[in-house]
Structures are given as C-alpha cells and as structure tokens.
Amino acid sequence: MASEHRLQFRHAVDDDWPEIFAADARAFGSDAPRDDALKANERGRIANEDVVIARDPALPGEPLVGQAMYYRLAMSVPGGARLDFPGLTWVSVAATHRRRGILRELLTRLRAKWHAEGHPIAALWASEGTIYGRFGFGPALFADDVRIDDRQEMRIPAPKQSQVRYATADQFIQVAPALYERWADVHPGVMLRDELWWEDYLLDDRPSARPFTTGDRQYLLHPDGYATYHLDSTAPGLPAARIEEVVAATDEAHTELWRVLSSLDLVVTTTGTLPVGDPLRFKLVDLRGVKVVDHYDTLWVAILDVPGALRARTYARDLDTTLVVDDPVGEAGGSYRLHIADGTATVTEGPGGTGEIACAITDLGSLYFGGVDARSLAAAGRVRASSPELLTAFADVWRTAAHPATGVDF
Incomplete structure (x- = not known):
C-alpha cells in the first residue's frame, strides 16, 4: 500500500x-x-x-x-x-x-x-451525514420533501384579481434576480446568485441537461415573488408536477403562488421541497393536504472565527455570559465573553458576564442561522449551561424573524 x-x-x-x-x-x-x-x-x-x-x-x-x-x-x-x-x-x-x-x-x-x-464561516451541502462533523461543520438548516395528492384550497379567500401570471424564460430572468434578492433580505441563510449562477439555473433547464421525464420549466410571477415547476407526462395516467423553487418576499406572494401550485389542473400529484418552518400547511383548509415524505439536513456551517461570525448577525434578545467553545480541528476554540445588547453582539476573548455556556464548534455552527434550538442540543448533551434559565436565554437569542432558507444547492 x-x-x-x-x-x-x-x-x-x-x-x-x-x-x-x-x-x-x-x-x-x-x-x-x-x-x-x-x-x-x-x-x-x-x-x-x-x-x-x-x-x-x-x-x-x-x-x-x-x-x-x-x-x-x-x-x-x-x-x-x-x-x-x-x-x-x-x-x-x-x-x-x-x-x-x-x-x-x-x-x-x-x-x-x-x-x-x-x-468567519464556511458552509457546504453534505452528501453524507457522518463525514463533515470531523472537520468542524455542524448541520444548520433543514428541509422537508412534501407531496400534495389532491387539489388544495387556501383558508384565505382568493383575491378578486390574481396578481400571479405565467411568464416566458426571458420575462422571468428580467425580474427574478431582484425578487430573489428581496427574498434573501427576509430569510437568513439564502445564498446569493451572481450572473453565472443565474446562467447555470437557466442552463439546467435545457432538454440536454434536465431529467428526460420532465417537460419545459414553467414560470409564475408575482410582484413580490416567483415560482417555477415542471410537469411530467411520461408516466401512465395524469401528469405530476415537480415544484422547483418558490421565492416569496411577502406572505401574500407566498399564499398566492401556492394557491396556483397546489391546485394545478389535471395534476394528480404535486411534489416539492419546503424549508423547515414554511407556513404552507397552516394556510390550507386541509392541514393534512401537505404530506412530508422526507426530512433532511441541507446547509452545514463551520465557524472559523467566533468573534467575526457572531458579530456579523443580529439577535432576538439581550445576553451577557461566558461562551466556552471547543474546536479540535481549528483555531477558533477558547473562552469568550458574549455580550448582546439591542440585537448586536460584542465578543471579546476571556470570561465575563453571568454564568457559562459550553459547546463544540460544530454545535455553534448548527445554531448560527436559527434553524436549530439550543435546548435540543442541550438535551443531546452537546450544549451545557450553568443554569436552566441561562440555557433558555441562550436558546432565545438565536431566534429569527422569519424561518431560514437556503436557495442554492452547491
């Protein structure tokens, strides 16, 4: 050998x-x-x-x-x-x-x-769940693959005049990048797309590149969002729809786009992927109209620089404590005073504040976008707090105004 x-x-x-x-x-x-x-x-x-x-x-x-x-x-x-x-x-x-x-x-x-x-951070989409924890990455965001078997009705009545319309690929690309940027403003974790990434998105829909079982991509536009999907008519019976992407900068856009997607004519089954926290099922008359068929991790995050990473985001409540981080694979480990006031973090080396929170660098990566609850990690023995009250406060600081999402699979 x-x-x-x-x-x-x-x-x-x-x-x-x-x-x-x-x-x-x-x-x-x-x-x-x-x-x-x-x-x-x-x-x-x-x-x-x-x-x-x-x-x-x-x-x-x-x-x-x-x-x-x-x-x-x-x-x-x-x-x-x-x-x-x-x-x-x-x-x-x-x-x-x-x-x-x-x-x-x-x-x-x-x-x-x-x-x-x-x-301050690195990220990846992991092909296997047991590899990248050894290199400092923790699972941070999650998604559900879902299936809709029947036409669904929204609880909110339809507007007198729908703002959703079909568009061509040329019409879509003229407005989609700006709508995507607005979506990223709302949802943390969204990877931004430059011109080459949008080119890749369009190249991916050519007949030579997409799966042979799908038809042309369909584009839906709303003033505050868009959706894309494919129809598959190759299997026996009625066609199936595969929702590729739903980008909505407002709740109204999300509702109206899904109003169309969940009730497509002559479609027997509609499938798609929802970020964990997506409110679709609560917008339907039938809560069980959306069936989860798979749940999995998407984005994994590695914290490379604790002060730099923690200063980059905002927080949901004040906190002043000592954060002890174990980093066996890098140089980010140590003891830090974490002081959060008015949503902004000040991070300095050395102990300070009230009580102590301890975790591995992988678990800090899992917490970073608000997609993992620190209390769940504590129950698994991965976060340790000097008091139950401190653990509750530490869990609360990571909450985000809107659920995190990803947007790009790389």
Missing part, C-alpha cells in the same frame, strides 16, 4: 479539469455528461487556486485520486447583512485510495486558506 507521503497535493491547473469533471461524475453517480456550456459555466465559478487535488505519482499517469474545492459565495445572515463565505463542494476521494488521509489533507489545506483570507 502506498503511504501518504507519496501522494502529491497541489492546486489545480487548466489541464487537470478533464479528470476533475470525470472524478466528480464518478463519485456522485452522474449518468449524464456535462456539455461544453455547463463545463464553461462551472469553470467560470471556480478558480484554479480554490481547488486542491491529490495525485498518485506511484501509478502510471499519476492519476487524480482526490479533490476538494470551493465556490466564493455570499449569503444573508440574521439581520439582513451579507456575508462572504467559501462554499465547499466537489469533494471526493477515489474508491481506490480510501483510508490514506487524503480527505483530511485536502480539507486541512482549504481551511488554512480560508483562515488566511479571513473568512
């Missing part, structure tokens, strides 16, 4: 990309090759210096045996501020080279780069 020191780790160069694309497709089971347009879009969103690869010089051709990289992204945090962060992605190790420390070396190198660049 080759030892770890024989492996070569370095940043990518242009000539590495054919193998990078092949390794990604192999690792994640892609059965549809990327065409030139998709490859060009990906290359525009990921710089060579943000990619670390591993090659094995002991084998013929020095094959690529591991890779990890990141998108340079921004997201909304509680309070509405935008925070730049590295979005870890395309992580894989060849099945021929497991248990050689490749993944740890790849992520150690990327974390050192993020630390040098001064990023």
Whole structure:
C-alpha cells in the first residue's frame, strides 16, 4: 500500500479539469455528461487556486485520486447583512485510495486558506451525514420533501384579481434576480446568485441537461415573488408536477403562488421541497393536504472565527455570559465573553458576564442561522449551561424573524 507521503497535493491547473469533471461524475453517480456550456459555466465559478487535488505519482499517469474545492459565495445572515463565505463542494476521494488521509489533507489545506483570507464561516451541502462533523461543520438548516395528492384550497379567500401570471424564460430572468434578492433580505441563510449562477439555473433547464421525464420549466410571477415547476407526462395516467423553487418576499406572494401550485389542473400529484418552518400547511383548509415524505439536513456551517461570525448577525434578545467553545480541528476554540445588547453582539476573548455556556464548534455552527434550538442540543448533551434559565436565554437569542432558507444547492 502506498503511504501518504507519496501522494502529491497541489492546486489545480487548466489541464487537470478533464479528470476533475470525470472524478466528480464518478463519485456522485452522474449518468449524464456535462456539455461544453455547463463545463464553461462551472469553470467560470471556480478558480484554479480554490481547488486542491491529490495525485498518485506511484501509478502510471499519476492519476487524480482526490479533490476538494470551493465556490466564493455570499449569503444573508440574521439581520439582513451579507456575508462572504467559501462554499465547499466537489469533494471526493477515489474508491481506490480510501483510508490514506487524503480527505483530511485536502480539507486541512482549504481551511488554512480560508483562515488566511479571513473568512468567519464556511458552509457546504453534505452528501453524507457522518463525514463533515470531523472537520468542524455542524448541520444548520433543514428541509422537508412534501407531496400534495389532491387539489388544495387556501383558508384565505382568493383575491378578486390574481396578481400571479405565467411568464416566458426571458420575462422571468428580467425580474427574478431582484425578487430573489428581496427574498434573501427576509430569510437568513439564502445564498446569493451572481450572473453565472443565474446562467447555470437557466442552463439546467435545457432538454440536454434536465431529467428526460420532465417537460419545459414553467414560470409564475408575482410582484413580490416567483415560482417555477415542471410537469411530467411520461408516466401512465395524469401528469405530476415537480415544484422547483418558490421565492416569496411577502406572505401574500407566498399564499398566492401556492394557491396556483397546489391546485394545478389535471395534476394528480404535486411534489416539492419546503424549508423547515414554511407556513404552507397552516394556510390550507386541509392541514393534512401537505404530506412530508422526507426530512433532511441541507446547509452545514463551520465557524472559523467566533468573534467575526457572531458579530456579523443580529439577535432576538439581550445576553451577557461566558461562551466556552471547543474546536479540535481549528483555531477558533477558547473562552469568550458574549455580550448582546439591542440585537448586536460584542465578543471579546476571556470570561465575563453571568454564568457559562459550553459547546463544540460544530454545535455553534448548527445554531448560527436559527434553524436549530439550543435546548435540543442541550438535551443531546452537546450544549451545557450553568443554569436552566441561562440555557433558555441562550436558546432565545438565536431566534429569527422569519424561518431560514437556503436557495442554492452547491
């Protein structure tokens, strides 16, 4: 067996990309090759210096045996501020080279780069639930896959004149980015889309790129939001609808868009994904009209700089305590005085305040967007408070005005 020191780790160069694309497709089971347009879009969103690869010089051709990289992204945090962060992605190790420390070396190198660049947090969508806690990431946001089997009626009567209309792709792209930005203002955790990300969104709907079972994307517009979906008419019987995205900057837009989506003509089943906390089921006459078929984690967050991360967002109540953070994989551990007043956090090194809260860096990442309750973590032995009252206060500070969401799967 080759030892770890024989492996070569370095940043990518242009000539590495054919193998990078092949390794990604192999690792994640892609059965549809990327065409030139998709490859060009990906290359525009990921710089060579943000990619670390591993090659094995002991084998013929020095094959690529591991890779990890990141998108340079921004997201909304509680309070509405935008925070730049590295979005870890395309992580894989060849099945021929497991248990050689490749993944740890790849992520150690990327974390050192993020630390040098001064990023307070990093994030990813995890393909497996047991890997990334070892590298400081905690599950922070969650979603439900849902199914609607019958036409549903809203509790709120329909307006005399609907503001929802169908649009073409060209009409959609003229207004969707601004509506998406407004949605990010309301919901923390939303990843922002630049021009290349919107291009990727549109490229993904070409017949050559989308699943063969779906028809053209349908676009619904409202002055305060939009929705997109596909119809699948290939199965026997009536068609099914797959809701792709619902973006609503107001409750009214959310209601009116779902009024249409939950009662599509001649559709036997409608499926989609809702962020945990979405109020759809409470807007229906039949509370059971929305059935949850799967519940899973979406965004995982790593806190790289405790003071920097905590200062970036706002909070729901005042608090003054000592926060003790254990970080076995990075340099963010230590004891901090966490003083929150009027929604703003002041974080200084060293103890102070009343009582003490202790947790691992992964659990702080889970709490960051308000999608996880500190009392649940305490019940699991992952958050420790010096008093029940302090635990309640600590749980309350993370509450957000609107439920968190994500918006981009990377």
